[in-house]
Amino acid sequence: MKTRFRTFIAGAVGMLAAFGLAELVHGLYQPVPSVLMAIAQRVIEFTPGGFATRAIEILGEADIPILLAVVTLGSLAIAGYLADFSRRSPLFALAGVGILAAVALAAAFAEPSAALVPTVLTVIGALSVGCAVAGLLMGASGLRIPGATQPAGPSAPEGETVMEGVRSKEAHSKRGISVGRRGFLLLSGGAAVAGLAAAGAGRLISGEGLRETVSTAPSALPDLSASAGSQTLPPPPAAASIDVAGMPPLITPAEDFYLIDTALTAPRIDVNNWALSVKGTDNPIELSYNDLTSLPTRESDVTLSCISNEVGGGLVSNGRWTGVLLSDVLAEAGMSPEKITSATEQLVGRSVDGWTSGFKTEIALDGREALVAFGLNGSELPLDHGYPVRLVVPGLYGYVSATKWLTEIELTNWDFDAYWIQRSWSKEGPVLTQSRIDTVSDNDTLSASTIPIGGVAWAPHRGIDRVEVSTDDGETWNEATLAAQLAADTWRQYVYEWDARPGEHTLKVRATDGEGETQTEEEAKPHPSGATGYHTVEVTVE
Numbered sequence: 001m002k003t004r005f006r007t008f009i010a011g012a013v014g015m016l017a018a019f020g021l022a023e024l025v026h027g028l029y030q031p032v033p034s035v036l037m038a039i040a041q042r043v044i045e046f047t048p049g050g051f052a053t054r055a056i057e058i059l060g061e062a063d064i065p066i067l068l069a070v071v072t073l074g075s076l077a078i079a080g081y082l083a084d085f086s087r088r089s090p091l092f093a094l095a096g097v098g099i100l101a102a103v104a105l106a107a108a109f110a111e112p113s114a115a116l117v118p119t120v121l122t123v124i125g126a127l128s129v130g131c132a133v134a135g136l137l138m139g140a141s142g143l144r145i146p147g148a149t150q151p152a153g154p155s156a157p158e159g160e161t162v163m164e165g166v167r168s169k170e171a172h173s174k175r176g177i178s179v180g181r182r183g184f185l186l187l188s189g190g191a192a193v194a195g196l197a198a199a200g201a202g203r204l205i206s207g208e209g210l211r212e213t214v215s216t217a218p219s220a221l222p223d224l225s226a227s228a229g230s231q232t233l234p235p236p237p238a239a240a241s242i243d244v245a246g247m248p249p250l251i252t253p254a255e256d257f258y259l260i261d262t263a264l265t266a267p268r269i270d271v272n273n274w275a276l277s278v279k280g281t282d283n284p285i286e287l288s289y290n291d292l293t294s295l296p297t298r299e300s301d302v303t304l305s306c307i308s309n310e311v312g313g314g315l316v317s318n319g320r321w322t323g324v325l326l327s328d329v330l331a332e333a334g335m336s337p338e339k340i341t342s343a344t345e346q347l348v349g350r351s352v353d354g355w356t357s358g359f360k361t362e363i364a365l366d367g368r369e370a371l372v373a374f375g376l377n378g379s380e381l382p383l384d385h386g387y388p389v390r391l392v393v394p395g396l397y398g399y400v401s402a403t404k405w406l407t408e409i410e411l412t413n414w415d416f417d418a419y420w421i422q423r424s425w426s427k428e429g430p431v432l433t434q435s436r437i438d439t440v441s442d443n444d445t446l447s448a449s450t451i452p453i454g455g456v457a458w459a460p461h462r463g464i465d466r467v468e469v470s471t472d473d474g475e476t477w478n479e480a481t482l483a484a485q486l487a488a489d490t491w492r493q494y495v496y497e498w499d500a501r502p503g504e505h506t507l508k509v510r511a512t513d514g515e516g517e518t519q520t521e522e523e524a525k526p527h528p529s530g531a532t533g534y535h536t537v538e539v540t541v542e
């Protein structure tokens with residue numbers, strides 16, 4: 001094995017050990033952030049918008065695992081080169097390790113929850129252990145390590161096997177701890193496994209795993225139906241649902257609610273230390289969780305959707321939200337529609353993790369049920385969906401409005417660009433009218449019979465007036481049967497009973513909103529203003 005390669009491996013394994021240790025500490029003690037996650041999070045934040053958007057489009061759901069893999073492998077490679085460098089220039093290598101420490105610390109302290117001293121100790125401790133592991137591995141393979149005495153005698157010739165086993169006591173005593181190729185492999189493999197095990201244990205203990213598995217069962221909300229001025233909703237009427245196989249439930253269960261955000265791990269907020277500040281108004285206020293929930297609460301059915309949703313995609317869900325009217329919170333802070341000026345034209349929602357959204361203040365005050373929400377489907381908000389408090393604004397895509405882990409509402413001028421606006425998405429983000437076929441899928445083979453073609457259509461706050469289904473690639477359109485509209489802010493189910501004859505068929509759906517506007521047929525990608533076009537499904541009937 002080439003010396004250079006061994007050195008590289010020694011450095012990489014050292015880094016793996018360092019990461020492992022740091023993850024383990026994070027698992028045992030949350031105020032020390034996961035350094036790996038913190039670095040990956042900074043990469044997300046510093047990636048230029050156009051590129052981030054392209055990456056998300058190309059990589060899709062794999063974006064987070066791929067990002068973590070790139071950060072990990074990149075760090076291992078850097079450590080490998082540093083180890084190699086250390087044989088020629090120990091001081092410069094040491095400076096390199098210093099830079100790594102600085103980068104790790106800078107990334108870690110950008111996490112809102114990082115505790116100063118424990119985090120510094122962890123980063124320095126982990127890197128020291130990493131250097132020690134790398135040094136030991138280099139020493140064990142007879143390489144010169146900075147600051148250590150050169151093992152006596154020539155190192156074993158490359159490719160020699162007999163003298164090289166770990167069990168060769170003689171080799172040990174005569175050459176310090178030189179162990180040869182197999183020994184080197186065993187040692188570095190062992191250290192790597194130990195590092196990975198520590199990292200795995202850390203992830204397991206912290207209960208985080210990868211992002212997808214983050215969740216704790218949310219608790220039920222206190223019964224608010226009795227409190228003064230509070231409004232609850234009756235169960236959805238049966239007429240609002242169409243009972244056919246494949247139809248999504250009218251109200252999306254919290255665990256199936258689509259999930260989109262830039263946070264690698266959901267912030268964990270203690271409601272007792274949480275407050276919502278409202279700034280930029282005549283009477284800036286700060287509300288505790290108790291203050292907030294003491295305002296008149298209400299339930300509201302609102303369909304939330306993501307601008308990144310492709311035509312036919314699943315980044316749309318319908319929730320029954322519990323919260324306080326955003327207009328009530330603004331009124332507490334001395335804001336009313338007449339007081340909107342250019343200085344208070346935009347309402348910015350800021351998350352504890354620094355993420356921002358922004359939309360026209362008039363939308364918050366035009367009578368729609370924009371909520372400062374703390375409940376979803378009768379329970380507290382799940383961690384992933386913004387616990388304890390988020391914004392929900394009917395008619396706007398999530399990226400301009402639906403700030404999760406909300407901690408600040410600021411009224412400001414229109415010049416401020418929120419997170420995704422800085423990254424080249426359009427400024428206003430009204431939800432475009434869309435419809436989706438759910439009961440059959442692309443490439444399905446069906447048997448000739450009456451087949452229900454159904455699904456959901458949404459134009460939140462405008463409502464859905466008509467849905468049409470074409471079974472001949474858009475040549476002719478058939479009026480679908482609509483379920484009752486639960487609310488103008490929610491999606492609406494539809495079905496068309498199709499008398500299917502044998503052959504290949506291209507099915508399409510289109511919706512018309514409550515203002516009489518039919519969704520456009522023109523196809524557009526999600527970026528920058530939302531996907532357009534008709535959802536199209538090809539089926540074979542036998």
Ligand SMILES: Nc1nc2c(c(=O)[nH]1)N[C@H]1C(S)=C(S)[C@@H](COP(=O)(O)O)O[C@H]1N2
Pocket residue numbers: 257258259260261262263304305306307351352353355384385386397398399402403404405
């Ligand atoms: N703090 C924070 N809030 C956020 C986001 C985010 O990245 N960070 N993403 C927004 C986007 S783009 C969407 S579509 C919705 C998604 O909400 P959900 O994950 O609860 O479905 O949250 C919005 N709120």
Ligand SMILES: [Mo]
Pocket residue numbers: 260305306307308397398399
């Ligand atoms: Mo989104």
